[in-house]
Structure formats: C-alpha cells, structure tokens
Amino acid sequence: MRKILQISLCVVLASSLSFASEQFAMSNADRAMYEELMENNPADMMLSNGSELLDALGGDAALAKYLGLSEDELPVYLAGFPRYIEKFKMVVSIDQMLQAFMHESGKKPYALKSSDMFDMSSYVKSIANEQPINIDIEANEHMKKAYALGKEVFNTRRGGRGLSCYNCHNPGVVGGILRTQPLPDISAKGNASAATWPAYRMTKSKLATLQKRFQGCMQNALLAVIPLGSPEMTALEVYFTHEAKGAVIALPGLKR
Amino acid sequence: MSKRKTLIKVKPNKYKNGDIVKVSFMVMHPMETGLRKDKTTGKFIPAEYIKNVKFEYNGKVFTNMNIWETLSVNPVLTTYMKVDGEGVLKVTFTDNEGAVEESSQKIKPKG
Amino acid sequence: MQRRDFLRGLSVAAASAVVVTPSVSFAADEKPKGSNALSYKEALAAVTGSKTPEVSKKIALKVPEIAENGAVVPVTVEVDHPMNEDDYVKSIHVFATKNGNSRCVDAHLSPANGKAMLSTRVKLGETQEVAALVELSNGTFLISSQSVKVTIGGCG
Numbered sequence: 001m002r003k004i005l006q007i008s009l010c011v012v013l014a015s016s017l018s019f020a021s022e023q024f025a026m027s028n029a030d031r032a033m034y035e036e037l038m039e040n041n042p043a044d045m046m047l048s049n050g051s052e053l054l055d056a057l058g059g060d061a062a063l064a065k066y067l068g069l070s071e072d073e074l075p076v077y078l079a080g081f082p083r084y085i086e087k088f089k090m091v092v093s094i095d096q097m098l099q100a101f102m103h104e105s106g107k108k109p110y111a112l113k114s115s116d117m118f119d120m121s122s123y124v125k126s127i128a129n130e131q132p133i134n135i136d137i138e139a140n141e142h143m144k145k146a147y148a149l150g151k152e153v154f155n156t157r158r159g160g161r162g163l164s165c166y167n168c169h170n171p172g173v174v175g176g177i178l179r180t181q182p183l184p185d186i187s188a189k190g191n192a193s194a195a196t197w198p199a200y201r202m203t204k205s206k207l208a209t210l211q212k213r214f215q216g217c218m219q220n221a222l223l224a225v226i227p228l229g230s231p232e233m234t235a236l237e238v239y240f241t242h243e244a245k246g247a248v249i250a251l252p253g254l255k256r
Numbered sequence: 257m258s259k260r261k262t263l264i265k266v267k268p269n270k271y272k273n274g275d276i277v278k279v280s281f282m283v284m285h286p287m288e289t290g291l292r293k294d295k296t297t298g299k300f301i302p303a304e305y306i307k308n309v310k311f312e313y314n315g316k317v318f319t320n321m322n323i324w325e326t327l328s329v330n331p332v333l334t335t336y337m338k339v340d341g342e343g344v345l346k347v348t349f350t351d352n353e354g355a356v357e358e359s360s361q362k363i364k365p366k367g
Numbered sequence: 368m369q370r371r372d373f374l375r376g377l378s379v380a381a382a383s384a385v386v387v388t389p390s391v392s393f394a395a396d397e398k399p400k401g402s403n404a405l406s407y408k409e410a411l412a413a414v415t416g417s418k419t420p421e422v423s424k425k426i427a428l429k430v431p432e433i434a435e436n437g438a439v440v441p442v443t444v445e446v447d448h449p450m451n452e453d454d455y456v457k458s459i460h461v462f463a464t465k466n467g468n469s470r471c472v473d474a475h476l477s478p479a480n481g482k483a484m485l486s487t488r489v490k491l492g493e494t495q496e497v498a499a500l501v502e503l504s505n506g507t508f509l510i511s512s513q514s515v516k517v518t519i520g521g522c523g
Contacts, residue, residue, distance in 0.1 A: 030431040033441050037488070040280045042330035045261045202439035205329035256435045276481035289490075290401050291467070303402065318479035324403055326463055326471045328439045328488040335474065338481035 043122070043200035043252035046115075046207045050123030053116055057105050060127065066101050078124065079131035079249055082238050084142040091146040093211065093234055095121040112228040118207050122198035126251040133195055133249060135241045143238070146231075150239030153232050159223035165236075168221070186240060192247035194240045199253030207252065210237055260284055262359040264347060271339050272367040279311060280334040281347045281359075289325045308350040309333055313363065314343035325352075339365050407462050407469040411500065414460055414473070420500055420508035428499040428511045437491045437517040442471070444499040446483040446509075450476075456483035457502045464512070465495035491517050 054063065064071045082093045088100060095117055099109035110117035137147040157164040167173075173183050184191040197210040208216070211228050214236055218225045226233045261284040271277050283306065290303025305325035310317055319335040337345070346360040405413070411420075429443040446456045455478045461471040474485045489497070498512035 026431075026433050026435070030433060033429065033431050033443075034435060037439070037441055039267070040265060040282055040332045040334065042282055042284070042332065045263050045282060045284050045330070048263065049261055202328075203436045205438065280486075313479070316479060318477050320475040321485075322473040322475075323487075324468055324470045324472075325401070326466050326468055326490055328490055332486075332488055333472075334443075334484070334486035335476070336480045336482045336484050338479055340479075 037202075038254050041200055041252055041254045042205075043198070043207050043254065046119045046200075047123045047126055047252055049116075050119035050121070053120045054123060057102065057107065062105070063101060063124065066104060067097075075128045075131050076134065079128040080134045080136065081125070082135070082146070082234050082241065084140055084146075090231075091142050091234055091238065093121075093229070093237055094125050095209070096229055096234075098124060113212075115207070118198065118209055118212070121209065122207055122252055125198060125249070128249045129251055131249055132246050133192075133241060133244055135238065135245055137238065137242050146235045146238045147242060149232065150235035150237070150242075153226070153236050154239050159218075159221065161222050163221045163223065165217065168217075187243050192244040194237075194244035195247040195249045196251070196253035196255075198251060199255045201255050203256055210240060213255075214240075259357060262347070262357075264345065264359060264361045266337075266345070266361065266363070270366055273339055273341065273365045275339045275365070276336050277339055278334055279337045279345065280332060281309060281311070281349075282330065282332040283349060284330050285351075287325055287327055287329050287331060303352060306331065306349050306351050310348045311335060311337070312346040312348065313337060314341065339363065341365065401467050403468040403470070405468055405470060407464040407498070410462055410469045411498075414500060414502070415508050418506075418508050420510035423501070423509035423511060426499050426501055426509055426511035428497070428513050430497050430513050430515050432514075433516045433518060434491060437493070439488045440491050440497075440515060440517075441486075441488050442497060442499075443486040444484065444501075446501050448483060448501075448503065450478045450480055450483060452478050453504070455504045457504050459483065459485045460500040460502075461485070461487070461489065462498045462500065463489055463491055463495060464498055466490070466492055491515060493517055 054060070057063070058065075060074060061071055064074045067074070067077065069077055078094065081097070082091050084091045085097065088096075092100075095112050098117070098121055099112070102109040110120065137143045154165045157167070168183055169186055171185075184193065186193045193213070194210060197213055198207055199213075200206070201208050201213075211233050214233065215225050215228070217223075226236070263282050265280040267278040267280070285306055286304055287306070288301050288304040290300060292301050293299065294301050303325060305327075306323060309321045309323060311319040318337055321333060323331065323333070342365065343363050344360050345363050346358055348356060348358040350356050425447045427443075427445040427447070429445075430440065434440045442461055444459050444461065446459065448454075448456050450456065456476050458476060459472075459474045462469045463471055471489045472485060472487055476483055483501075491497075494514070494516045496512045496514045498510060501509040503509070
C-alpha cells in the first residue's frame with residue numbers, strides 16, 4: 001500500500017519537478033554536513049572485508065597474474081571495466097570476471113548478488129581509485145554493440161508508467177528536485193555515477209554496486225527488474241561508464 | 257578481539273605529542289530496535305544493539321559512551337583525544353546481551 | 368557446476384516482471400513500545416535530577432535542517448569550554464525528542480579529550496527536535512536544541 005503510494009507520488013512529481021532554488025531543495029550547509037559523512041564511510045569496513053576475501057585467493061598479485069598483467073598495470077586496467085575479455089568471449093563487469101577468477105582458482109564463485117561478491121568486487125574496483133575511467137567503447141565490435149544496447153535500454157520506455165531512465169536522467173531535468181532529491185547528473189560533469197559506485201546506501205545501510213542501484217530505480221519506477229550480470233545489465237553499465245568517462249574513480253561512494 | 261568488523265580512524269594521519277586528534281570508531285552492527293517486523297515471518301526481529309563503547313588510551317578511559325538502538329545501523333562514533341606518548345588506543349564495545357569485544361590501534365606520535 | 372551462476376547470470380534475458388506486493392501496513396497495528404522506551408521529559412529528568420538546564424550558546428549543535436533520510440541523520444555537538452583537570456565538560460547527551468526511546472548517546476568525557484565534542488548518526492522516526500544536553504564538572508547543565516525535518520526521499 002505504502003510503497004505504491006510513494007511511487008505514484010514520485011511519478012506525479014516527475015512531471016512537475018521543482019528546481020533547486022525552491023523550498024524543497026536542501027541548503028548548502030546541509031549538503032556540506034552530508035559530505036562530511038564521507039570521512040567515515042561504513043563501506044570502508046565492507047571493502048576491507050572484500051580485500052580479505054581477495055587475499056584468500058592470493059590477493060592483488062594473483063588477480064593481476066590471472067589477468068596477464070603486472071600488479072602496476074592493474075589500476076589502469078580495472079578503470080576500463082566493463083570490458084570485452086577474449087577468454088570469455090563476452091563483455092563482462094568486474095564481478096563476473098571475479099567469478100571466473102574464483103572458478104579458475106578452484107573456489108566456488110560467490111553469487112553476483114551475495115554480499116561477499118559486493119564486498120570483493122567493490123574492493124577490486126577501488127584498486128583503480130584516483131584513475132580516470134578509461135572505458136573504450138570503440139575497442140571492438142562487442143564493446144560497440146554493448147554500448148548501443150545499453151543506450152537502448154536507457155532510452156526504452158517500459159513498465160506500468162511508460163518511463164525510461166532517460167525521463168528522469170537527462171540534461172533537461174538534472175538539478176530538478178524529486179522530493180528533496182536533486183535528480184543526479186550521471187555524466188562526468190556531475191555525480192559521475194560510474195566513478196562513485198559501488199557506494200554505501202544510507203537508506204539501506206548496505207553497500208551496493210552500480211547494477212544493484214539500477215535495479216533500485218527499475219523497481220521504484222515500475223520497470224521490470226533486469227537481472228544482475230545479464231547482457232542488458234552489463235550493457236547499461238557500459239553506457240553509464242562511458243557517460244562518466246574521464247571522471248576520477250573515488251570509491252567507496254556514500255549515497256542517500 | 258573483535259568478531260565484528262570494526263574500523264578505528266585517527267585524523268589527521270600524522271600527529272605529534274600534545275596534538276588533539278579526532279578518533280572515530282565504526283562497527284558493522286544491525287542496531288536492531290526490536291520494533292521492526294521480519295517481512296517473511298511477520299514476527300518482530302529481536303532487539304540487538306551495542307549499549308556501551310569505551311575509548312581507552314594507554315590504559316586510561318578518556319571517553320565512555322552509553323548508546324542506544326536509536327543510533328544508525330553500522331554506527332559511527334567520533335570523539336577527541338589528546339596525544340600523549342606512544343601507545344595503544346583501545347575501543348571496547350558491549351552489546352545488549354552483555355557480549356564484549358574490542359579492537360585497537362597503535363598511536364605513534366611524530367615529534 | 369561452479370560456472371552455473373556465472374553462466375546463468377550472463378544469459379538470462381530481462382523478462383520477469385516485478386511484482387510489488389502491497390504490504391498492508393497502512394492502518395498500522397498499534398505501535399509496539401520498545402523495552403528501552405523513555406520519553407524526552409523522563410530521559411532529561413533522569414540525567415539532570417531536578418535541575419533546569421540553561422539554554423546556552425556555548426553548545427554548537429549541528430544537525431541538518433532537512434534530513435535526506437531518517438535512517439542516517441548526522442549529529443555533531445561541540446562545546447566551547449575548557450578541558451582542564453578542575454574545569455571541564457563532564458558529559459554530552461543527545462536526545463531525539465520524539466523517538467519512542469529518546470536517548471541516543473550519553474558521552475562521558477574527561478580532560479584527556481583535549482576538546483569537548485561528540486559526533487554520530489541517529490535514526491529519526493519523524494520530524495522533531497534533537498537536543499544536546501551538556502553537564503559541566505561543576506554540576507551545571509547546559510542545553511541546546513534544533514529541529515530536523517524528516518522527509519521521504521526521492522525515487523530509488
């Protein structure tokens with residue numbers, strides 16, 4: 001009951017967004033307070049757990065070796081995910097690459113939606129901290145296709161309300177306020193989602209990956225929820241990551 | 257020793273004797289109020305929270321906090337500490353069932 | 368076997384529609400009272416005894432005017448007062464005046480802190496005042512409070 005009510009309110013408001021100067025906007029002082037919370041991000045504990053989980057598999061060194069890299073090359077390489085990996089014959093995100101790595105190391109891979117996988121893949125992505133996102137959608141046909149598919153998923157109106165991601169995430173509405181929340185600018189000029197997720201979600205008290213965050217929006221905007229790791233989901237991550245290309249990776253993020 | 261994941265942060269990273277530093281302690285803990293229902297069973301989830309956090313430096317308690325389930329999940333607590341020689345910063349926390357855990361960090365002033 | 372999750376994850380198409388099960392919590396059952404329930408008035412009296420705290424500008428209570436979400440509301444209390452052996456801030460107490468249990472933290476301090484400050488994050492069930500009560504080593508109580516508007520946030 002409650003949930004549906006909230007959603008319909010959201011949708012009604014989506015068509016009559018108020019802009020930053022209006023009453024529901026948060027003050028700069030408030031925003032500064034929330035930014036200060038970053039100093040002590042609970043996700044630091046989860047990434048530290050992720051680092052221990054990777055250590056059990058041989059740590060950064062073993063991962064680099066598995067990827068055919070030196071440890072020094074790891075950060076730049078990881079800043080380019082999702083990638084097409086010849087070995088898998090497909091475009092994969094970091095978590096899927098880690099599943100294959102675990103399999104290869106003779107371990108049972110963590111499920112994509114498990115908290116251990118969130119912890120470990122977030123830690124692994126954080127190895128690329130301070131690197132600019134360097135995804136290359138022109139690298140090959142597979143990446144080109146994934147980008148095109150991601151763009152299509154982003155723009156397709158679906159679900160009970162006929163909404164697409166684009167409806168709420170486009171330059172025309174960025175900064176509009178949907179119930180105190182400014183609609184985030186997902187590009188490298190704004191929130192650069194791909195550079196700030198995985199993040200700790202304060203409303204859920206959990207660490208979430210970018211794909212998990214996509215699912216949140218799908219659920220609340222009444223779009224069928226696309227499974228983690230599906231070609232469509234990975235494609236959407238490719239699209240978001242390309243939008244934020246050049247943005248410097250700073251993980252873990254901290255979000256509402 | 258701590259079974260729960262904890263983290264102690266001292267800010268700034270570099271400090272010397274006489275400096276007043278910020279000490280933050282965080283712990284992965286559900287801080288269950290006892291008032292939330294399990295969506296699948298419809299039963300109340302039992303209260304589970306930390307009730308005391310003690311900050312100790314070289315054997316002397318400098319901050320002692322009683323806390324309640326009203327704090328956010330995965331609580332974070334920050335206090336100040338005056339640096340006074342090399343030693344150990346120890347944080348001991350006790351939950352509502354009386355279970356005690358601790359975690360610690362070395363304090364090494366430069367100069 | 369091991370590859371199954373990997374492969375399944377990769378090959379499943381986006382099909383299953385999401386079913387939003389309406390949990391009927393609307394005309395909510397009577398609110399249960401937690402075992403720690405204590406009103407603000409009672410909690411305040413329990414700390415101060417019968418003394419009336421003095422509203423003081425020495426306390427800097429920092430809370431957001433509008434909370435992004437009620438689950439994590441930052442609270443910082445700083446007290447502009449010396450921390451000497453014979454004159455110091457003995458304790459800082461934070462109350463969420465309308466929570467079932469209004470008590471959040473009682474921080475007992477000492478001169479070894481150097482400065483009197485407490486920072487944490489609290490849950491707020493609804494829009495309300497957050498109060499910071501301070502006890503000085505000479506037995507004086509000071510108080511400051513600030514209202515926090517708790518809203519339901521945006522989508523997602």
